[in-house]
Amino acid sequence: MSRAYHGSAARSARGSSDTSLSWVDGCARWAIRHAAHRAPPPLSERLEEEWLADLEARATPASRLLLGLGCCWAAAVIVQESLAPGLTAASTTGNKVMSSYARTDASLLSQRTTALAVIIGLHVALVFAFATGLGSKVIPLLPQALQASVLPQEHFAPPPPPPITGPSLIKPHIKDEFPPPEVKIDVDTGPDVIRDVAPTLEVTRATAPPTPQPINRVQGGPGKGFPNSEDYYPLSAKHLAETGTTVVNVCVDGTGHLTGSPTVARSSGSTRLDDGALKLARAGSGHYRATTENGRPVDACYPLGITFRLRD
Amino acid sequence: MSLQTLRVLEAFLENPTDELAGADVQKRSGLASGTLYPILLRLESAGWFVSRWEAIDPSSAGRPRRRLYRLTPQGLSRATEVFASFSFNRGVPV
Numbered sequence: 247m248s249r250a251y252h253g254s255a256a257r258s259a260r261g262s263s264d265t266s267l268s269w270v271d272g273c274a275r276w277a278i279r280h281a282a283h284r285a286p287p288p289l290s291e292r293l294e295e296e297w298l299a300d301l302e303a304r305a306t307p308a309s310r311l312l313l314g315l316g317c318c319w320a321a322a323v324i325v326q327e328s329l330a331p332g333l334t335a336a337s338t339t340g341n342k343v344m345s346s347y348a349r350t351d352a353s354l355l356s357q358r359t360t361a362l363a364v365i366i367g368l369h370v371a372l373v374f375a376f377a378t379g380l381g382s383k384v385i386p387l388l389p390q391a392l393q394a395s396v397l398p399q400e401h402f403a404p405p406p407p408p409p410i411t412g413p414s415l416i417k418p419h420i421k422d423e424f425p426p427p428e429v430k431i432d433v434d435t436g437p438d439v440i441r442d443v444a445p446t447l448e449v450t451r452a453t454a455p456p457t458p459q460p461i462n463r464v465q466g467g468p469g470k471g472f473p474n475s476e477d478y479y480p481l482s483a484k485h486l487a488e489t490g491t492t493v494v495n496v497c498v499d500g501t502g503h504l505t506g507s508p509t510v511a512r513s514s515g516s517t518r519l520d521d522g523a524l525k526l527a528r529a530g531s532g533h534y535r536a537t538t539e540n541g542r543p544v545d546a547c548y549p550l551g552i553t554f555r556l557r558d
Numbered sequence: 559m560s561l562q563t564l565r566v567l568e569a570f571l572e573n574p575t576d577e578l579a580g581a582d583v584q585k586r587s588g589l590a591s592g593t594l595y596p597i598l599l600r601l602e603s604a605g606w607f608v609s610r611w612e613a614i615d616p617s618s619a620g621r622p623r624r625r626l627y628r629l630t631p632q633g634l635s636r637a638t639e640v641f642a643s644f645s646f647n648r649g650v651p652v
Contacts, residue, residue, distance in 0.1 A: 289599070296580060296625035297595070299612075303581035303624075316591030323596040 270307040277314030281321035286328045293321070462540050465548045466498055469535035478526040479554050483518040490514030491553040492523035496534070500543035504531040511549050523552040559640060562589055566597050567637040570607075570629050577626040579612075598627055606633030 278301060282294035297317045304310045374380070493512035497505045508527035510520050527550060537546035569586035570578065578586070584594050601607045608630055612623040629637065 292625070293595070295622065297591075299622040299624040300579060300581040300584075300591075302621050303579070313591050316593075317595070319590075319592030320595040323592070324599060327596065327600065 268307055270311050271301075274301060274307075274310040274314030277311075278317045281314075281318040284321045285324050289324065293317075293324075464538045466502075466535045466537040466546060467548075467550065468530060469502055469533050471533040472530045473526055473533070475522075475526055475552055475554060476557075478522045478529065480518045480522045483516060483522065483554065484556065486518075487556060488514075488516045488519055489555045490516060490519050491551050492520045493549050493551050494523050494527045495547060496527050496550050497545070497547040498534040498536060499545045500536045502532055502534040502536050504528065504534070505545060506547075508550075514554070519554050522554065526552055562587075562593050563597050563601070564640070564644075565589060566594065566601070567606075567640065570627075571634075571637060571641070574629050574634050577610075577628045579624040579626055581624075583627070601633065602627070606630060606636060 275298065278297045279294055282290050282297060285293050297313070301310055301313055304313055492510060492514040494508045495511040496508045499505050504527075508524055510524065513520050514523070536543035537548065538544065565587040566583060566589065569583050570576070572586065580591070580595060580598060583589075583598070584591060587594065589597075598607065598609075602609055606629065607627045609625055609627045612626055614623055616622050
């Protein structure tokens, strides 16, 4: 009777409300039907209709979904209790029995037993592998497998770079013999000609030393058109009757021009005379006689004595 | 007897003559449906409850009929004894 009602009257009663049910409500209904079908056959139709009727009393979708899930749990408990009828009487007469947790399935190959056996087997296999050193035997085989997958890529590998052949380094044979330099200074006592022989530095190497050539050096001095010292005699020094000779160091190029500012090499004792000597040395630029070496004018620095004396 | 079963009985003992559907019992006891319905079936099979379908026309009522549970005289006396043993003050002599 209940199934007949459920197929006709109940559907007609729910006809208007089904259109407004959300997908949550649909899930709850599916769960209730699925749970009721799991119940023993005498209770299956009754529980489905009863639970669907209670579902209509739920207001919110969440409560409906919870009811569907709860019915699934209730069906599982009912199935367990139906397999152990003695538990029902005991639980209602005062003996607390966790019937929902009581496993009455005595099959040795139930899902739980099978899963437990597989887990234990895996653990035993792992412990056995580590205990017997199986891992150390398997690990050396892994590089071979890696080589098999890497070998095809070697065809695309670039050729190895050619060996680097750099220039061969040959240690030069150098005979380092540095004899003491032979310096020969020829001091000429002449007034403005100094014959100087440049110091000769001989470095003997593997080759034969060149034959040294004598250098005739003629020091320069005031040349044609050089100013007269009288014109640069300071008037203050004349009034003070200061006389003397100032030695000025001048650097002159091959054309007779100064290449640097002249400096006082030896003072006359009067700054006024020294200043006059420096002015005279600067004014004579271009009128110096260049120093010559073997007759060829060269740049040279030499002292130049400038004398200031009073005339009667 | 579990605490959940006692809460179901307590819901019925508020007015022992009332017939309650599963949704009503759930509101009174606060139990989850997964716990409630197995207890109802368990007590019914033990003779503490009887149940029947609600006598309505679903088409005219606009809802499906409900399953109503009610305490039997035996269930009422047993439930009263149980609560008396726990010294529950349910308005009955303890």
